Amino acid sequence: MGIVRRTALAVGVVLFAAAPAAAQERSATRSGFELPAHSGKRILVFRPSVSVGAQSTGGMFEPNGDWTEKAKRNIQLSLERLQGRLGNSVVVAPEAYGEDAQRVQEHMALFAAVSQAVIEYQFFKGNRLPTKKRDNKNQVFDWSLGAGVATLPGAQDADYGLFVYNRDAYGSTGRKILQVLALLGPGIAVKSGEHAGYAGLVDLRTGDLLWLNADGAMGGDVRDEEGSEKRVRQLLEDFPGGDIKQDS
Amino acid sequence: MRQAARLLAGALLAPSAALAAAQKAAVPPPYAGVYQPQGVDEIGWWREDDESERVLAASSLVIRDEALTGYIRGVLCATVGADRCHSVRVYVLREPTFNATMSPNGTMRVFSGLLLRVRNEAELGAVLGHEFGHFERRHSLNLFRTRRTGTDVLAWTGLLVSMAPSYRAARAYRDLQWSIYGHLFRYGRDQEREADSLGVGYLNQSSLPPQAAAAMWQNLMDEAAASARARGLRKPNFKAIAFTASHPPLAERADTLAGLARIDGEGRDNGSARYHAALAPWLPLLLDDQIKLNDFGASDYLIQNLARDGWSADLWLARGELYRARGNPRDVEHAAAFYANAIALNDALAPAHRGLGLALLKSGKPGDGHAALRRYLQLSPDAPDAKLIGMLVPGGNAP
Numbered sequence: 136m137g138i139v140r141r142t143a144l145a146v147g148v149v150l151f152a153a154a155p156a157a158a159q160e161r162s163a164t165r166s167g168f169e170l171p172a173h174s175g176k177r178i179l180v181f182r183p184s185v186s187v188g189a190q191s192t193g194g195m196f197e198p199n200g201d202w203t204e205k206a207k208r209n210i211q212l213s214l215e216r217l218q219g220r221l222g223n224s225v226v227v228a229p230e231a232y233g234e235d236a237q238r239v240q241e242h243m244a245l246f247a248a249v250s251q252a253v254i255e256y257q258f259f260k261g262n263r264l265p266t267k268k269r270d271n272k273n274q275v276f277d278w279s280l281g282a283g284v285a286t287l288p289g290a291q292d293a294d295y296g297l298f299v300y301n302r303d304a305y306g307s308t309g310r311k312i313l314q315v316l317a318l319l320g321p322g323i324a325v326k327s328g329e330h331a332g333y334a335g336l337v338d339l340r341t342g343d344l345l346w347l348n349a350d351g352a353m354g355g356d357v358r359d360e361e362g363s364e365k366r367v368r369q370l371l372e373d374f375p376g377g378d379i380k381q382d383s
Numbered sequence: 384m385r386q387a388a389r390l391l392a393g394a395l396l397a398p399s400a401a402l403a404a405a406q407k408a409a410v411p412p413p414y415a416g417v418y419q420p421q422g423v424d425e426i427g428w429w430r431e432d433d434e435s436e437r438v439l440a441a442s443s444l445v446i447r448d449e450a451l452t453g454y455i456r457g458v459l460c461a462t463v464g465a466d467r468c469h470s471v472r473v474y475v476l477r478e479p480t481f482n483a484t485m486s487p488n489g490t491m492r493v494f495s496g497l498l499l500r501v502r503n504e505a506e507l508g509a510v511l512g513h514e515f516g517h518f519e520r521r522h523s524l525n526l527f528r529t530r531r532t533g534t535d536v537l538a539w540t541g542l543l544v545s546m547a548p549s550y551r552a553a554r555a556y557r558d559l560q561w562s563i564y565g566h567l568f569r570y571g572r573d574q575e576r577e578a579d580s581l582g583v584g585y586l587n588q589s590s591l592p593p594q595a596a597a598a599m600w601q602n603l604m605d606e607a608a609a610s611a612r613a614r615g616l617r618k619p620n621f622k623a624i625a626f627t628a629s630h631p632p633l634a635e636r637a638d639t640l641a642g643l644a645r646i647d648g649e650g651r652d653n654g655s656a657r658y659h660a661a662l663a664p665w666l667p668l669l670l671d672d673q674i675k676l677n678d679f680g681a682s683d684y685l686i687q688n689l690a691r692d693g694w695s696a697d698l699w700l701a702r703g704e705l706y707r708a709r710g711n712p713r714d715v716e717h718a719a720a721f722y723a724n725a726i727a728l729n730d731a732l733a734p735a736h737r738g739l740g741l742a743l744l745k746s747g748k749p750g751d752g753h754a755a756l757r758r759y760l761q762l763s764p765d766a767p768d769a770k771l772i773g774m775l776v777p778g779g780n781a782p
Binding site: 137138139186188191192193194195197198199200201203204231236237239240241243244309313316317320321323 | 423424426427428429430431434438440441442443481482483484497510513514527530531533534535536537538539542545546548630
């Protein structure tokens, strides 16, 4: 709604789009990093980026405030429960003000950029950089946010920082009907819904990225408690220091 | 039969009636007060917006200056009225292009490039009023709903067509697709027209001259023409637009806005002096950002436009930097002269000595050049580039 011309928003219909490459999952742990189970580490959780909505018949994202608030609460609770089972305690990052808030914001953006780079260039086939293919072969996972993370509010009282990103679009009734009819009629596969997320663990002393898990197609309905438990379990899959999957 | 005739007559008369209505600017209705989002999609978008405002508030792009932000807010209040402006939070972003935006939840983003381009309070008010018009009429939500309906229709017809695959069906679908896309873009442009009309409507009711809205667009067209001229391009066509354009063509906007302005408002004070006083502390930074856009024609136009009321040391310095950045031998000569003008007005302006020294070195006058650079180091010994400049001066790094 600016005053001058901007790039026109794409209004394309994602009807016949093939399944995206992100519909895979992948995680990596920094070599040499070990987190023994029940070592009582304190994990600082930064404000998770959670967005939940519906997918219109034509494929547009329709945010839903109620679902998002519920999902936020559910994910936080599940995080605490699952980390507790691993023997870690979860600390919610304190509300920051002034320059602190700016630094937190910068690091959140930095984490988003770094994890996007990992997902884009190291994790999945197709876009991998040649150097990162070699890294994958040699089990090298070497990314960092820089030592600045040590100065973030709350970092003094914790060992690791955890960043969480989660985005859900549930297929609307129209989209679901379209999906069924497209399959029954002309036999076209229409994707209904989008469930993508990633979570990363950062060393709060050095800023090194210790572990990252990305998943382009997760299960679990984050709008209810049980579903979000399943979702967080998938987000924390292969989390160092124990198998959450078998723990239940 | 009679009914059909009336309908037909109505259809024939409708365009001229609509035209007559368009001749008058929208008169703002009394403000409804604190608005709360209603319905699933609006609440959803407000939440997304609240989240993005949280990010914005802590962003390093924001120019955190209470005086400047307060001043802009004051101009907004003077334009749309004190009751309306309570629902707005203003953020000034360091982004050297001409734009401003407003989100559904009342977040107003003002780009710093806008501040360099509008010339008085009335022109600033015209832009802020336009954005407020989008907000008051909840345009983003309506545009979202229209897009959703359009893409839904395309999804269903796409499915039907793929079930009856014939050449004619495919062609009909393509036609429908273009007509729906065309409608969506057209819808967005009509919203812009409505916001323009509202913006002038606010100005008409305010103490600022509404003629400024049209003058601002004229100024922007002149800048675009100057930019094209310096790059050896044809003058842009301000009357035509692309199929996918999000805004109406500039000439149309200027003409319409000129027609909507109240004639008796012309003599009002446009607040030019107050505007320049408020902007003065930020002018060097804004000019610096503009020059780095590497748009010689537009930057030179802006500098000369700002200098219409008299050249200041800052403006001479900016012009010197602009010419030195392009760096042809003739540019460097001009730049040296501009720096000298700046120094004549304010000898303590360190960057002018730096620029002068570098320009003189480049044009083969090392003697004077070294002297100017020495003066720069003397004026700002702690500058980040002091060591670098010191290397250009014989014995400059000696303590």
